[in-house]
Amino acid sequence: xxxxxxxxxxxxxxxxxxxxxxxxxxxxxxxxxxxxxxxxxxxxxxxxxxxxxxxxxxxxxxxxxxxxxxxxxxxxxxxxxxxxxxxxxxxxxxxxxxxxxxxxxxxxxxxxxxxxxxxxxxxxxxxxxxxxxxxxxxxxxxxxxxxxxxxxxxxxxxxxxxxxxxxxxxxxxxxxxxxxxxxxxxxxxxxxxxxxxxxxxxxxxxxxxxxxxxxxxxxxxxxxxxxxxxxxxxxxxxxxxxxxxxxxxxxxxxxxxxxxxxxxxxxxxxxxx
Amino acid sequence: xxxxxxxxxxxxxxxxxxxxxxxxxxxxxxxxxxxxxxxxxxxxxxxxxxxxxxxxxxxxxxxxxxxxxxxxxxxxxxxxxxxxxxxxxxxxxxxxxxxxxxxxxxxxxxxxxxxxxxxxxxxxxxxxxxxxxxxxxxxxxxxxxxxxxxxxxxxxxxxxxxxxxxxxxxxxxxxxxxxxxxxxxxxxxxxxxxxxxxxxxxxxxxxxxxxxxxxxxxxxxxxxxxxxxxxxxxxxxxxxxxxxxxxxxxxxxxxxxxxxxxxxxxxxxxxxxxxxxxxxxxxxxxxxxxxxxxxxxxxxxxxxxxxxxxxxxxxxxxxxxxxxxxxxxxxxxxxxxxxxx
Numbered sequence: 303x304x305x306x307x308x309x310x311x312x313x314x315x316x317x318x319x320x321x322x323x324x325x326x327x328x329x330x331x332x333x334x335x336x337x338x339x340x341x342x343x344x345x346x347x348x349x350x351x352x353x354x355x356x357x358x359x360x361x362x363x364x365x366x367x368x369x370x371x372x373x374x375x376x377x378x379x380x381x382x383x384x385x386x387x388x389x390x391x392x393x394x395x396x397x398x399x400x401x402x403x404x405x406x407x408x409x410x411x412x413x414x415x416x417x418x419x420x421x422x423x424x425x426x427x428x429x430x431x432x433x434x435x436x437x438x439x440x441x442x443x444x445x446x447x448x449x450x451x452x453x454x455x456x457x458x459x460x461x462x463x464x465x466x467x468x469x470x471x472x473x474x475x476x477x478x479x480x481x482x483x484x485x486x487x488x489x490x491x492x493x494x495x496x497x498x499x500x501x502x503x504x505x506x507x508x509x510x511x512x513x514x515x516x517x518x519x520x521x522x523x524x525x526x527x528x529x530x531x532x533x534x535x536x537x538x539x540x541x542x543x544x545x546x547x548x549x550x551x552x553x554x555x556x557x558x559x560x561x562x563x564x565x566x567x568x569x570x571x572x573x574x575x
Numbered sequence: 576x577x578x579x580x581x582x583x584x585x586x587x588x589x590x591x592x593x594x595x596x597x598x599x600x601x602x603x604x605x606x607x608x609x610x611x612x613x614x615x616x617x618x619x620x621x622x623x624x625x626x627x628x629x630x631x632x633x634x635x636x637x638x639x640x641x642x643x644x645x646x647x648x649x650x651x652x653x654x655x656x657x658x659x660x661x662x663x664x665x666x667x668x669x670x671x672x673x674x675x676x677x678x679x680x681x682x683x684x685x686x687x688x689x690x691x692x693x694x695x696x697x698x699x700x701x702x703x704x705x706x707x708x709x710x711x712x713x714x715x716x717x718x719x720x721x722x723x724x725x726x727x728x729x730x731x732x733x734x735x736x737x738x739x740x741x742x743x744x745x746x747x748x749x750x751x752x753x754x755x756x757x758x759x760x761x762x763x764x765x766x767x768x769x770x771x772x773x774x775x776x777x778x779x780x781x782x783x784x785x786x787x788x789x790x791x792x793x794x795x796x797x798x799x800x801x802x803x804x805x806x807x808x809x810x811x812x813x814x815x816x817x818x819x820x821x822x823x824x825x826x827x828x829x830x831x832x833x834x835x836x837x838x839x840x841x842x843x844x845x846x847x848x849x850x851x852x853x854x855x856x857x858x859x860x861x862x863x864x865x866x867x868x869x870x871x872x873x874x875x876x877x878x879x880x881x882x883x884x885x886x887x888x889x890x891x892x893x894x895x896x897x898x899x900x901x902x903x904x905x906x907x908x909x910x911x912x913x914x915x916x
Contacts, residue, residue, distance in 0.1 A: 370777070396779035408777075410770040421767050425779040429760045431788050438760045484779065 322384075323348040323520050324400075324488050329368055329378035338364040340544040341378070346488070346522055346537075351514050353523045353531045355555075356541035362524045363405055365541065366490050370402040371395045382488070396425070401486030405493045405524070407473045411466030415457055415476055418465050420448040422483035447483070455479035455509065471502035478509065488520045489513075495527060503527065510534055599743060603736040612807070615739045617847045618746040619803045624827035624839035625753055626796035631825070632834030633757060634789040635769030636688055637697040640704030641824050643680055644794055646816035647707070648673040648801020653811040654717055656726040663729055669802055677798035678791055685787030701818065708816040723812025732806045745803050746840070749796055754836060756792055765789050797824075826870070830877050832884025841885050846870060 324346040331339050339361045346352050354362050367373045369380055371392040379388045387395055410418050423444050439445070452458040455475045460468060465476060474494055481489060494510070495503050507530055514521060514534065525531050531538065531552070538555040540547040548558045555561055603611045623645050630636045651669040659665055680703070688696040712720045731737040756762050764785045767775040775782050805811055814820075823846075831842025853866035862868075881888040 392776050393779050393781055396777065402777060404774075404777075408771065408774050410767055410774060412770055413766065417763070421763060421775075422778050424760055424763070431761045431764070431781075431784055434756050434759045434761055434788075434792075436760070437755070437758050438763050439758075441760065480778065 321348040325381040353535040361544035399487035402490035416461040422480040615742040621840040621843040623800040627824035628828040629793040634765040640700035642820035644797030645801040649805035649811040652805030673798040677794040681790035681794035689783035832886030835886035838886030
């Protein structure tokens, strides 16, 4: 009964607050005594660019790992499009429409850039494993889509280069392309500019802006670079010590005293990530 | 490094492969029985090593109990022929039985490798082969234990030349099938699993399923090579289930080039030929009695100078040449543009 009441309340909230695509409810995980993510309830609206901020060790990446299914939460739930996906495997979440990238570059280093993207397109096209006798080159639609994505992430002239031989910035773009290929409805980006040189950052910002402008997916971004966050975000969420500190539009958040305290070291334990 | 996107096979390579095939087909008409048997053995071991390469070179499973398949296939043939009579129906039964037996092992190993890591899988599979070996040793009334089981084979396989052609056809079909599989969408996923399993999961692939399919393919082909080996050898003992057989498969594919599939053919040819050659040299000097010493040296030389094996070395050379060509073309471009201007 209580649950039903909850759901109808949620539907009411949808009507008043706009379309919520991703929602967490009391999401928590503990590693021993450390509460890495502690009771985080968050609603992410579709078509709004959300940035998650927080000092090192605030639990941002862990939060992503919980949402994407890499870790099982010790408490709490994840809802995607109003459906409880807490028990889903990472693969099921991907096919449901949740894409994610990683903070540390995570590609297939010995395969070509083309093949990295192609594998992602192939997964989205749901080619069955039993198709053992058909050559992969005969899936022309997959090849066309791969070329389209490579052009979009500006790597089409590097298609035949081994991913491990690309520069760091190119690898980050490649990763973005691999996630885009999944055509996700929500895109969890974990510091897409981590380790990028200063010259490369604007290209990534432009790329993210173009994705945002097409409205094809809802982006949730973890980022440290304030200029980037300010340039892109509609909503900013601040995490500290695994807890939700503050949520709102950029102006409100940057003037929030709790946020200022957290960033200036007021009671925040700094843990190297 | 530039990769050949569509892995195009060049004309000269086709010519070389066809020429090699023709030479192979002439062998039984010009060579003695010993050579014919040796080449048949090479071709059967090549299939065994190629199927092993699917696991180690493509999907990245280290299977230390791979002798389960060549030994299992050979025992199926041996036991059925000695217990129920020699004949083609029994051979077909052996093929079906071996396929089912190999598939069951593949499913078991697939479950284990999905749950535990690469090292645990390696250790557990090694234990499986040892269990099978001691079972076959203990089942003395049927298998005659370590003494081994001699048996007769039905025509046309009792003829050395026919057996040679059978092995040749077997190798060609299996090489074609395995090559086809590695070029299928699933085969591409195998490589992704080997490279970075976590990423493959986050592309939405069920990596356990992909790995199990690779295990099924490799195990069944490995088992069938055991059936062929039984037909060729007309004798099976527990040595076929020994760790040494797994190491042989590993050695053939390593020397030929891990992850290149056809490298396994080269590796098996080189090692088996070398081994026979050394044994023939026994009369010259007693040191050649210890032929493993020289195989070890060959292995060290290959690993030092061609860490990706013979085929890997060739592919790297091809890549480098393509890259050089591209760089030369790029260097040539500006003057041409100037000329046009």
